[in-house]
Amino acid sequence: MELDPLILSRIQFAFVVAFHAIFPVFTIGLASYVALLQGLFVATRNPLWERLSIFWTKAFAVVFGMGVVSGIVMAFQFGTNWSNFSQAASNFIGPLLSYEVVTAFFLEAGFLGVLLFGRHKVPAGLHLFAAIMVAVGTFISAFWILASNSWLHTPDGIEFRGGHVFVTSWIDAIFNPSFPYRFAHMALASFLTGGFVVCGVSAWYLVRGREVEANRKALSMTMWLLLVAAPLQAFVGDEHGLNTLEHQPTKIAAIEGNWETQSGAPLLLFAIPDRGIQGNHFEIGIPKVASLILTHDPAGTIPGLRDTPVDEQPPVWITFFSFRIMVGLGLLMIAFAIAGLLLRPRGRLYTSRLYLRGLQFMTVAPFIAVIAGWFVTETGRAPWIIYGHMTQAQGLTPSLTGGMALFTLLGYMAVYAVIFVAGIYYLTRVVDHGMEDQIDEIERPMRPLSTTHVSFDKENPTSRG
Template structure:
């Protein structure tokens, strides 16, 4: 995008900004609903097993939250796919033999499953047996993971293409197994799955902490907070281990992405772990470096003297935007470290249940309920920007996948439209979601409370009627 006597709009840059905006907007919804669906299924199972009404009260409330967020995710996700035809038609045409079936499988195996059983989950509590309602909750949770499976498989192929060949500019599948289960898929799927559970756990913990601080539905929210803290304690350190395996895999298949993550320019051994730096792509160096000697090699290669390739291995035009990748990764890692610390703090405060009354800890959980979303977005930025300038790693550049007839004006118009529409969706969704959160378990279970009161009043009414008749 340049400015001279007249403004010239670059359709490639605008299309990349548009796709990045739409993907980031959409990603925050499924990463929450995947984890929350499993939490709801667990609540339904506990309700059926124990008969304790508190579990059902919690489930009713969080189902309301799930319905709002799921709806926002569906709307933003469906619209997102249109861009393949409008902005990236060359890419869509070239990869149709793989992406067409994969996206169809996602719809057939996941979306229909979720949509079908979601109706039972939302409206069938008093219309089907409790076991059937639990089965619907489980199917919705399974559907969210199936959807993530196909989407991450398709996205992973862009990073580590395998099982495909290119003939006359078109991609053909030689091995569906190798293409679906490409080299980075299992690490990325596991990493995202854990991130989804952590997101739900921190949101549940933050909301429950807020209710406890305001003395609302204390017993039910004690249970929800306890469950979420155990989940955080278990999964936050696990995510660190999975992230390490993912990093080693990325070093093997996308060394330039790792070099950008580390801000590492020269190939060498015993590289430091940079805690702070300002990468300068134009000068091909860093400014104001602060690092720990040799720790970078140890983390990446598990060897103090391990060799790591630098960004200068490729031409500057083939290097990712280093400063974006470098700092997005540190945001993700920093927030991940905070998650581990909160899990450990929750364990320390378990003694005499101090975690239920420690206001600094509860306030911290409230603030941390936003952290997983920021961490997920930072991780997506590392993943996608780190692949640049490749649309399919080392096979197709972004410019090659762009729609040939797309003009800068058309791209700007669609980008503006997406921003406007998504702003409306987000504003309406957040407004309704906040009303649900303000209402709390009391509002979510109002009908049940009225029903219980009515049942309790029936014997009294009958006794009064008999008394009147006797008089």
């Protein structure tokens, strides 16, 4: 079989970007949480808030470090594998991605150092200010990345001259039609991710009876956050879908597994979409509900995939299933948030072992949901790289061969496996080490990971817990 550089490059990009995305989506939520804890400490002077803040700052430092390392690769992917795309779109994409770098460095250079190492060096108010600035900085970084990504879905504010993009309006190009929805959707996803991780770790401590008072506080406040954020995400996701229906109807058709444009389209709970037969196998659906959701009218018309030429249809089954994984996990998150509310009377929220165990498992749910969500939107845009303007095949590096692409794909997998295993293992060591005897003895600002003093080796595995 001939190795196809296009397929391999798409897999490679999906792999490195999904891998990288795990870290920022976590740090964005966690940075806000740390700022909140620090604010509560400054306001109430309750030392419990400070203990939580110190602990979660350490976790933040480790994840931030891993995000930086995996992010270096992203800065080169566009050139190595997608050079035609980079050349065509550089006038817009280049400054935006560079602004993200500039923002991240600005943040890292100043406020991150103060947040991580300045706890006892600077006044509490200034330390809080640094925490807030780091949180704001993570959102600004996300702003640039999501603006460039949204523009690929709904390009605006530009014109093509001689095969190159020229920006005619920076405002229109940055605030393109899908950007506000995607930004809101990702911001909430970050809060849900941070929230469920905090809940899962607190639940883990509570099950073991460690640092009960602090972890009850953390669990309680985070469950209130989730009770708002999880249902709100369903609403924002729906709005995002309506926006997609307007601008990328083919993607909606793939999400719904809908081949024929029809009114009163059913909501498919299950199906196996098959591009070969231009239809589905094993459909199970609820009549008229897809039309109801998307048009707010049971008789509304839903676009079908067959309106698009076969070679311009996305890989339907990936979009279709990724969407159901994302929504299913989203509904599960809402269920957990509501269950948490119902368990509050008589404090069963903190004592129900079944629920606490469930929360531990839910730690991974938002990560999977986020990656599934990106699969929906990215595969749903296929075969376009810039929607309606340039296909992925046109954007590929012309000199790239299948062998080269395979070499680096396997290479990145090996490299990332090492980072990921080492990083996750170390993170579990940090959690296991706990917040009981936190050292805070660093005298001088350093790199993110040096915030933690936990040993990498598991010297005394049974000494605790």
